[in-house]
Amino acid sequence: MHNISITQTKNNKQKPKDEALVFGRQFTDHMFLMDYKEGEGWYDARIVPYQPLEMDPAAMIFHYGQTVFEGLKAYRTKDDTIQLFRPEENVKRLNRSNARMCIPEVDEDIALEAIKTLVDLDRDWVPHKEGTSLYIRPFVIATEPYLGVSASKTYTFMIILSPVGAYYDAGIDPVKIAVENDYIRAVKGGTGEAKTAGNYAGSMIAQENVAKKGYAQVLWLDGHEKKYIEEVGSMNVFFKIDGKVITPHLSGSILPGVTRKSVIQLLMDWGIEVQERPILLSEVLTAHANGLLEEAFGSGTAAVISPIGELFYNETSYVINNHQTGALSKRVYDTLTGIQYGTIVDPHDWIVKVNPK
Amino acid sequence: MHNISITQTKNNKQKPKDEALVFGRQFTDHMFLMDYKEGEGWYDARIVPYQPLEMDPAAMIFHYGQTVFEGLKAYRTKDDTIQLFRPEENVKRLNRSNARMCIPEVDEDIALEAIKTLVDLDRDWVPHKEGTSLYIRPFVIATEPYLGVSASKTYTFMIILSPVGAYYDAGIDPVKIAVENDYIRAVKGGTGEAKTAGNYAGSMIAQENVAKKGYAQVLWLDGHEKKYIEEVGSMNVFFKIDGKVITPHLSGSILPGVTRKSVIQLLMDWGIEVQERPILLSEVLTAHANGLLEEAFGSGTAAVISPIGELFYNETSYVINNHQTGALSKRVYDTLTGIQYGTIVDPHDWIVKVNPK
Structure with a gap:
């Protein structure tokens, strides 16, 4: 068990109706963050209310695009179990992407636990209707305020969640x-x-x-x-x-x-x-x-x-x-x-x- | 003359000594911003104190990297004229980059005037020592909070300034x-x-x-x-x-x-x-x-x-x-x-x- 601090929201958002769900436009009550600093490694794993980020305009993500992401889903079964599909594959790929982009590796156990803890906290957001799911977006961004073209010395790893509608409304469609x-x-x-x-x-x-x-x-x-x-x-x-x-x-x-x-x-x-x-x-x-x-x-x-x-x-x-x-x-x-x-x-x-x- | 509103800082930062300048780590007192919304075009051209941006974690820049930038410099002459080198070339290239990246075109006259107005306001930041200059970084970022892979419907065009040291300390060096x-x-x-x-x-x-x-x-x-x-x-x-x-x-x-x-x-x-x-x-x-x-x-x-x-x-x-x-x-x-x-x-x-x- 890793140490993920949790600050719960005091203002739960209204959840969209399952029938009104689209892709990637609504987000749940909470998000996960963890920071990285050269020499210190990853630190301060935390879940906080979904909120805007404060970013320096010189943050390297805005200029040199050093970033990776993943995409997976949580599904609700008929007996209201919430489950993930091969999440360890996404976490491994996140680290392969990190290696290519000169971003420090994330501990795969922590990343997996972060996904599970966040989804569990916002489990009421996993929609019920057939074909719907909760989309999970882990991503890492370079945050150092520096205009030199070299790998950033600071990063933030985040996870946000978005309830999404069925991809096919009436059966799969070529x-x-x-x-x-x-x-x-x-x-x-x-x-x-x-x-x-x-x-x-x-x-x-x-x-x-x-x-x-x-x-x-x-x-x-x-x-x-x-x-x-x-x-x-x-x-x-x-x-x-x-x-x-x-x-x-x-x-x-x-x-x-x-x-x-x-x-x-x-x-x-x-x-x-x-x-x-x-x-x-x-x-x-x-x-x-x-x-x-x-x-x-x-x-x-x-x-x-x-x-x-x-x-x-x-x-x-x-x-x-x-x-x-x-x-x-x-x-x-x-x-x-x-x-x-x-x-x-x-x-x-x-x-x-x-x-x- | 375009309408650029100016909000001056009440707390001027201490300027670095010319001898201590590096590249791209220090920024001046002000920055330029202009927003874009589909259907409205670019609006609210403004200069404000240099400050953090508030960004939604789902902003498309963090996920799909839709962004362009430019780089040019302001130079101080011996008689304290502040001057730019071919800035209209940078503004034209910004728009060619925008076209490739599905970002709406910026009015080139406004962009040029924004550069000049911002540099003029922060002209005391253009360093004096031989070989030093004020680096100018115009950039556009996609800001729509949406996880679908398609062009953003909102953007921010920004300009930040950074005083930079001489590239060569002792003559050019192979x-x-x-x-x-x-x-x-x-x-x-x-x-x-x-x-x-x-x-x-x-x-x-x-x-x-x-x-x-x-x-x-x-x-x-x-x-x-x-x-x-x-x-x-x-x-x-x-x-x-x-x-x-x-x-x-x-x-x-x-x-x-x-x-x-x-x-x-x-x-x-x-x-x-x-x-x-x-x-x-x-x-x-x-x-x-x-x-x-x-x-x-x-x-x-x-x-x-x-x-x-x-x-x-x-x-x-x-x-x-x-x-x-x-x-x-x-x-x-x-x-x-x-x-x-x-x-x-x-x-x-x-x-x-x-x-x-």
Whole structure:
């Protein structure tokens, strides 16, 4: 048990109705903070009422973007257990991102306990309606007021919580995506495999451009040759071709998704061949031409599984599985969400219960 | 004349002694702010005492890094004129960076007037000692409290000022640099030509690695083939080979430096051939082997000119100009700083005086 001080709010906010929930706009009554100073390490782990931060305008986060974040969810089961899905994976990835961004490592036990303690304190904020959840956002920001380009000597690690609505209102719904030809999300040697702000800031312009043309997401190609498929929007991507499932290997520019890792495990459990390897866009298009591209989907914490119903490239629309959610996509989605909400058995001990009563 | 409200501080800070100045750690009495809201545009241009910002922990700057910045300096001449060097170039680049990062354009006249008004108010902070200056940091941050990955609907544009010491204590001093083989600063299609936080956050690890080996800066290669030279540290780079000067062309991954542009103009004024084109690292090494690599230097606002005395690549050290500052490097440095401090004539109207009395 680590020492996390707790200052409870005296003014509980009004909770939004489950029906009115959106993504990422409302926050709970409390937040977690822990500070770092060079020479002292991390100190003052504390939970306080959700409140504004006081930041020096010269704080390095505003200038050089040294920051990492994570995203995971807490789910309410039918018997009102609150549970997390593989939170230790997020905490490990936080530290891999920290290493890339020259941010000091966070003690993984403390981070995990901080998540559980904060969620437990605000457990009434975990919504009840099917498909809803409490989004958990751990993040680290560089706080030293200094304009030199070098790693900050002070940081704050924070966790905030946001109740979120169901991603799909009426069953999962395939999206149309467009191949991005101009902008690049990441290259090997860059920051693509770290969960850091710059990757997201740099991708917004491509997302805005395809949205204007009616596409939901960008299909990112590699930055070297623009031939290989990397990610879709801010999700990992899978293709079912002739009975096998293929997903880009973790080449150094791709985010190692927790949902991605879980999808691969489930497919293996089911005896379905999964290949993690470079995937040429042309291979996918050839499979489509030959009638072998059976399904395609993105995977991520927000949507869990997002089937791809149409792929746009070079003025051509390639329809996948007649714009329908494929049987395998549906099976993966139902299994993952079933495990998350506690309606089906959890064969890999992925679930961590929050202070079960 | 735009409407900038001014609230003066009641507690002037003690100014540091010119001899004790460092870079980017002390800030003046005031700062400029202007807010943006979707549908309203930019509003409430104001100068207030330098003070902490109140930021929601969910503000998008902390999560998705949507931000741009600029850097320029105010110089004190011998007759106590305070003057800027090509500030309209910085303001134009700010807007080019804004466009790439999906941030709304700032009115360039207002931005320029904000810089001048703020510097004028804090003009006693412009230090007197040779080589010192007042560093000016305009920046824009995304402030909307929202965890969705999309462009923020609110922003703050700010300017802060920091008195800085001379970059060179005892004449300009050549540095040792090392070619970076693993990490990539930027690729075409990424954010390299925008002045945005993520470029700097991603480069810190490479800088830390070479510093441990005794090198001052990283020489960045292109992200596609790792064959072409891009930048040195956070500066543009020039090579004098067999009487001609070569600098990487603005390929889309390189920051379009104001100092770079000014160096090119001076060289042209002097009748020296300048080539802006792709430069193979191998070309530079071959020139070195043939005794034709006469000089190399970085260019940027902080150092103006930073001569390169040694280049490390593949376990080999290539000494340039016997570790001495070359005649051309010195001439460029003396001319640019002479124009900036008003000791030599300014043939291109690069100087903008701040409220001359």
